[in-house]
Amino acid sequence: MSDNFHIPVLSHEAVELLINNDLKKKTYVDGTLGAGGYTRLICENTNDSDKVIAIDKDLNAISFAEKDLEFCANKLTILHGNFGEVKKLLIEIGINSISGIVLDLGLSSFQLEHEEGFSYMRDTQLDMRASKEETLTATDVINEYDAKSLEKLFEEYGDLGKARRLVTAIIAARRKKIIETTFELVEVVENEYKLGRKNRMDFLSKIFQALRIEVNSEMKNLANVLEQSLELTESGGRIVVVSYHSLEDRMVKNFFRDHYYKKQKDDEAGKFLNILTKKPAIPGLQEIKSNRRSRSAKLRAAQII
Ligand SMILES: C[S@@+](CC[C@H](N)C(=O)[O-])C[C@H]1O[C@@H](n2cnc3c(N)ncnc32)[C@H](O)[C@@H]1O
Known part of the structure; x- marks a missing residue:
């Protein structure tokens, strides 16, 4: 596998937690195929009679990973789609129960370095869609959202504290000319703030992160995939998530806690979880x-009771 496309993070730890060898005839889902690093390990650590399903919403990732995963063709199905619709995607191919799902959230290095709008270090269109089938772009968000929505987005998704000053600068700039490229947005920020090298990196990363989360509905997709994974996964099966920012990690932690069996009342119906990582790995x-991309990674795993 080419290191340039993506170097897998915590892959051995994630796949070890995913696979429960006590289960017979297993079906595993990798919801974020990327360069195929996790899927490859799942393929190598399952039997020929098991099934492996890998999903990605980026066609570039699929065509890259496919070549590397030919050795697994007998048990692997690759699906183009959104993991937020994992239940529908699986039902369409006749699967209504799985033995576990792993998610390695965020973007591949390839997306960050070659696709449009994700990085403030390259001058490209302000796009940020991980799937070109989506219609909303970061240009739409920056130029069309009202001040209140922009403020909320930067404060919630960018963890920027008060964002009024930033939003006022963006709105003044877009009145003069539509903001269409990454460098145009960087220029607006740099005209407003005098930032040192370290602060510049930190501030711009947070602004770009907030836009990316919004454009790709990342929080909504994560909430949906967690709910659907609980429904789909058989007893003894696992849900494993690697996240890269505190919002995602908090959502996973709270989801596991909300379904933790020790917190449930005796007569409560539904599926419960045992948390396998008391602290994230x-x-x-x-x-x-x-x-370096691995530095913010946190892995959490839980098993269906
Ligand atoms: C960090 S990479 C995964 C890398 C992979 N684990 C590996 O080892 O190569 C994340 C991948 O998830 C995909 N992705 C992000 N959000 C998605 C979603 N909602 N549905 C499907 N794929 C998604 C991205 O397109 C990207 O290819």
């Missing part, structure tokens, strides 16, 4: 050294 120093 994080990459070791060696992994962080060799792959």
